[in-house]
Amino acid sequence: MPDPARVLIVEDEYLIRLLLEDMLSELGYTIGAIASNLEDGKSKAETAEIDIAILDVNIDGKQVFPIAEILRGRGKPFIFVTGYGAQGLPENYRSNPTLQKPMQMHDLKTMLVRTLGAR
Amino acid sequence: MLAAASLGYWELDPHSRDLIVSDIYRANWGRAPREPFSYNDVVAAIHPDDREMHERAVAEAVANRGDLDIEYRNIWPDGSVHWVRVRGRAIYDENGKPTRMAGTSFEITKRKESDVALHEETQTLEILNKIGQTLNQDLTLDHIVQTVTDAATRLSGAQFGAFFHNVIDDKGESYLLWTLSGVPREAFDKFPMPRNTAVFDPTFQGQGLIRSDDITKDPRYGKNHPYYSKPKGHPPVTSYLAVPVISRAGVVLGGLFFGHKDPGVFTARAERIVTGIAAQAAVAMDNARLLKSAQNELAERRRAERQQELLLGELNHRVKNTLAIVLSIATNTLRHSRSAEIFRNSFETRILALAEAHDLLSEGNWAGTSLGMLIERVLKPYRGPGEPRYTLAGDPDVRVRPKEAVALVMALNELATNALKYGALSRPEGHVAIDWRAEHGKLSIGWRESGGPPVRQPTRQGFGTRLIKGLAQDLSAQVDLQYERGGLICTIDMQRNDET
Numbered sequence: 001m002p003d004p005a006r007v008l009i010v011e012d013e014y015l016i017r018l019l020l021e022d023m024l025s026e027l028g029y030t031i032g033a034i035a036s037n038l039e040d041g042k043s044k045a046e047t048a049e050i051d052i053a054i055l056d057v058n059i060d061g062k063q064v065f066p067i068a069e070i071l072r073g074r075g076k077p078f079i080f081v082t083g084y085g086a087q088g089l090p091e092n093y094r095s096n097p098t099l100q101k102p103m104q105m106h107d108l109k110t111m112l113v114r115t116l117g118a119r
Numbered sequence: 120m121l122a123a124a125s126l127g128y129w130e131l132d133p134h135s136r137d138l139i140v141s142d143i144y145r146a147n148w149g150r151a152p153r154e155p156f157s158y159n160d161v162v163a164a165i166h167p168d169d170r171e172m173h174e175r176a177v178a179e180a181v182a183n184r185g186d187l188d189i190e191y192r193n194i195w196p197d198g199s200v201h202w203v204r205v206r207g208r209a210i211y212d213e214n215g216k217p218t219r220m221a222g223t224s225f226e227i228t229k230r231k232e233s234d235v236a237l238h239e240e241t242q243t244l245e246i247l248n249k250i251g252q253t254l255n256q257d258l259t260l261d262h263i264v265q266t267v268t269d270a271a272t273r274l275s276g277a278q279f280g281a282f283f284h285n286v287i288d289d290k291g292e293s294y295l296l297w298t299l300s301g302v303p304r305e306a307f308d309k310f311p312m313p314r315n316t317a318v319f320d321p322t323f324q325g326q327g328l329i330r331s332d333d334i335t336k337d338p339r340y341g342k343n344h345p346y347y348s349k350p351k352g353h354p355p356v357t358s359y360l361a362v363p364v365i366s367r368a369g370v371v372l373g374g375l376f377f378g379h380k381d382p383g384v385f386t387a388r389a390e391r392i393v394t395g396i397a398a399q400a401a402v403a404m405d406n407a408r409l410l411k412s413a414q415n416e417l418a419e420r421r422r423a424e425r426q427q428e429l430l431l432g433e434l435n436h437r438v439k440n441t442l443a444i445v446l447s448i449a450t451n452t453l454r455h456s457r458s459a460e461i462f463r464n465s466f467e468t469r470i471l472a473l474a475e476a477h478d479l480l481s482e483g484n485w486a487g488t489s490l491g492m493l494i495e496r497v498l499k500p501y502r503g504p505g506e507p508r509y510t511l512a513g514d515p516d517v518r519v520r521p522k523e524a525v526a527l528v529m530a531l532n533e534l535a536t537n538a539l540k541y542g543a544l545s546r547p548e549g550h551v552a553i554d555w556r557a558e559h560g561k562l563s564i565g566w567r568e569s570g571g572p573p574v575r576q577p578t579r580q581g582f583g584t585r586l587i588k589g590l591a592q593d594l595s596a597q598v599d600l601q602y603e604r605g606g607l608i609c610t611i612d613m614q615r616n617d618e619t
Contacts, residue, residue: 013440014526014593018585019447022454058436060522072462083439084432101439102446 006032008053009069010041011081012060016101016102020054021080023105027112038062045070052116054099057082057089066095077115120475127224129207131158133217147203147224150193152354166192166200181209181217190227202231243392246270254403258410260286264298267400268375273395275360275389277377279306283323284364284373284404291613295373308355318359325363325371330390332383333358360386362397370502375400379599402558428586441477445470451582465536465582472497472532487522490517490562494553497531501539508544513555517562523613527564527592533583534566534609543606568606576602 007029011017014036021031032050035041038059043066045053053071055064057080064080071078082088083101097111127144131137137614138161142152150156165173169191180187187207192200207222250270257263264282279301286296297305318339321329331337332426334356356378366373375397377385448469456462475496479488491513498509517529535544535551543549549570556563568574577584584600585607591598596613 012522012593013444014448015444015529015586016440017592018589019443019450022447022450034592081604082444083436088432100441109568 003052004028004030005112006030006049006113008033008035008048008050008064010035010045010059010064011056012036012058013056016056016081020103020108023103024106027109029112035069038064041067045076046076050076052076052112053078055080057084065084065090065093068096072090079111079115089097125226126170128221129205129224130219130221131207133209133220140362142222147201147226149197149199149201164193164195166194168192169470177220180207181220184209184211184359184464187220187222190231201226243274246274247392247395247399251399254399257403258407260404260407261298262409263400263403263407264296264373265300267396267403268298268300269398271375271393272377274392275377276379276384276386277358277360278379279303279354280375280377282364282373282375282400286372287408302354319361319374319376321360322363322374322376323371325365325369327363328390328394329359329361330385331359332385333357348513354378355380356614360389360393362390362393364397364401364404366401368405372401372404398442441473442585444473448473451585455582468532468536472528473525476528480521480524485521487518487520489515490519490527490555490564491515493519493524493527494531494555497528498535498551498553501544503544508549509551509553511553514557517555517557519562523594526593527611530587530590530611534585534607537583538568538571538607541572542574543568545572548586549606557615560615562615564611564613566607566609568608571606573604574602574607 007024009017009020009024009031011020017034017036020026021034024031033044033048035044041059041064052065053076055067055078055113057064068078068080078096080089080093080096080097080098081101081103089096097110097115099107123145125143127147127599128141130139130142136158138156138158140302142157145152145154148156148161162170162173173189173191176187179185182198185208187205190202193203194200204225204227205222206225207220209217209220214219241400247270250266253465254263255265257266264284268280269281271277271282279299281300282298283295284297285293287293318329318334321327328407334340337359337375358377358379358381360377362375364375366372375393376394379385449466452466452469453462456465476493479496480495482488491511492515494511498507501508538544538549543551549568552565552569554567554568587600588598590596591611594611594613596611599608600608601608
């Protein structure tokens with residue numbers, strides 16, 4: 001039995017963060033790190049021991065893409081969470097796995113398995 | 120026969136310059152029958168501009184043994200100018216020397232005048248036609264007014280012309296612009312815009328055309344303060360012509376004004392031409408305006424559509440976010456509820472608190488809200504009959520940002536619910552004191568319960584506690600929960616980098 005994958009959560013709304021934490025725990029993942037703002041998210045994306053990240057696209061009115069860049073550089077996969085739909089994403093991120101808010105546990109599970117499996 | 124009747128005869132000795140002429144020839148030069156008329160008289164009567172041409176033509180015909188056939192102007196003793204056609208040929212002796220030169224004369228003034236008129240008319244029509252074409256293709260207001268001003272100035276014979284036209288800016292305000300022809304712009308720079316003076320007014324009112332041989336003699340001239348004539352330094356104007364430019368809808372778009380220092384320059388023909396140009400200008404300006412307003416409208420609509428797209432995107436984001444929050448509350452409430460009834464009660468108060476927070480924010484246009492008002496709103500349902508069971512103390516001007524407001528409403532609602540179930544508000548003598556203080560970039564909020572049952576630290580962390588502690592992350596705050604003997608004490612210390 002391999003160690004459960006460690007997840008970085010970047011989400012500015014506490015209650016949504018809570019929901020993600022609960023869902024991930026229930027699905028058997030470990031919370032590797034949590035960030036509620038862009039700066040904290042960037043430093044955790046650089047240093048945290050994680051296998052995958054879940055990124056809210058809109059962090060307090062700012063876009064999360066600088067964090068996504070860092071993760072790309074580290075070769076860590078990530079899943080976007082957004083209320084805007086895929087057309088709210090820039091061209092170079094359109095094909096990235098994206099969850100629509102409000103997210104469902106089943107979708108989260110499928111997407112995590114597929115994204116981690118594709119590594 | 121008529122032509123023959125007006126054909127004069129002349130005979131010249133090139134050496135002595137003796138001249139023999141018929142009476143008809145004399146008549147062609149405005150002289151009486153048998154009046155003495157020498158060759159010197161003839162040369163003196165030729166129009167100065169044509170004299171050299173005449174001299175050369177005669178010399179050439181003699182030298183080349185060719186025919187003389189020229190048309191020139193002569194000036195009659197009464198000063199009037201006439202046209203004459205003169206033909207002739209030299210006669211030579213056996214040595215090839217010219218002995219005599221003889222020929223005819225024929226008055227052609229009428230024909231010449233109609234030739235000139237025809238030429239002018241043709242030119243005018245060509246220019247008018249060209250203006251028409253230019254104006255039809257051109258929908259730029261600047262080009263239209265310049266084309267019109269230049270053409271009308273040239274065709275009317277004016278020294279200078281001006282086109283004053285009303286322009287409506289983006290704010291819908293009308294102002295006067297002007298275009299000149301024939302003088303540099305500096306010539307008029309120091310003068311104010313023509314006002315509603317007695318001379319200019321009829322044109323700007325669209326009341327029709329004014330044509331004057333000498334405007335300085337016009338009773339309307341010089342009636343107005345401060346100049347009482349033309350302003351000092353203004354180019355001299357004697358002949359004056361002004362035509363209003365009126366749109367199809369009857370709106371005065373502006374006026375065309377022409378001036379000349381000499382009197383009597385503007386003819387009825389000039390008036391007709393300028394009126395025609397003014398009509399063409401009106402149509403072209405109408406079209407330019409229609410195009411401009413259509414373009415403005417289109418741009419406005421695009422801007423509105425973009426704005427709407429942005430708003431819709433933002434709304435979608437907020438709605439989806441809120442649904443995710445509701446889902447989170449439901450999931451967590453369910454996990455900590457032993458029965459459906461307990462779930463329903465807790466879920467309801469939490470969702471109502473969330474709705475309350477949104478109400479507060481939308482009342483303030485999502486630009487933040489007063490903290491005192493926020494606390495008051497959260498606690499109102501727990502007020503109970505009679506004296507309130509809580510006291511508020513703090514600066515009413517302290518404001519919190521939208522995100523802080525939502526987190527605080529949720530947290531305070533949890534504290535109040537707990538107080539009602541297990542704490543100070545579960546007993547009639549219980550009391551909650553809430554205070555807040557903003558200083559040194561920090562906002563501190565205190566929740567102090569007293570008079571309730573003895574409290575102790577719960578063994579298991581409920582959703583309420585988790586919620587309060589977790590919201591601290593959202594607020595970059597330190598949350599401290601102390602289960603004192605007299606009741607719960609909760610302090611929230613928020614970092615506030617910028618005053619909001």
